Amino acid sequence: MTQVTVRLYKQGDKVWRDFKAELHKRYEKAVMLDISESEAFSKIEKQEFNNRIIVSKKSIVEKRAVAGVDxxxxxxxxxxxxxxxxxxxxxxxxxxxxxxVAEAASKSKTLTEVAKRVGKSRPFIQVVAKEFQIKLPSRNNGCEEIASR
Structure with a gap:
């Protein structure tokens, strides 16, 4: 898999810094690393940890590898x-x-009327009008349309 560099790993009173390990599995906020090939751990430590440790994603240097972008x-x-x-x-x-849409907008008084004439939904009509700068009727089913739209 992917090899990553860990800045800091603590277990009890022991601390390991800047070591490389293989990415084994991703979790939401942590990753499982395979340390069997890592030189930072002794044989006894590898046996104690069963060749795997779980480390926070924050302590990994290569953020893209743990973010799932490989x-x-x-x-x-x-x-x-x-x-x-x-x-x-x-x-x-x-x-x-x-x-x-341009023809229907010139002949209609409301946005719903434009949509019915064209045979498409109101959101589709609004997208087309915005994309091609078509002026739509300012009224929507008899009610003034919100100016921010």
Whole structure:
């Protein structure tokens, strides 16, 4: 697995500083390390600890290794390309509806009316209007729309 450097490890009255060990398992706030190859521990200490110790993530120097960002946890190239394809389709879909939203906005008095004319949801209409700077009606179902939107 991944080799990490530990700044400080205390067990009873003994202290170990700046030693390397293999990352065995991650927990929420700690990691289990395999010390069988570490030179900082004696044979007897390794036997006492059963070749494994648990250390706080804060005491590890390589933060990326314990945060779960190594090659196994990275998404595959196929997954990344499929995500990009989905976002591209969404962008194309918004472009396709921009003209319809602009026409419906000029003919309607409320945002809900625009959504009904186009046949899409209000949030979708708002995203398209924001992206293509289309002025939507200022009224929403007969009530004034909040100015911060």
């Amino acid at each position: 090659n196994r946890d990275m998404p595959s190239v196929a997954l990344i390309s499929s995500i990009k394809a989905v976002s591209k389709r969404g962008e194309d879909n918004r472009k396709k509806y921009a003209v319809q």
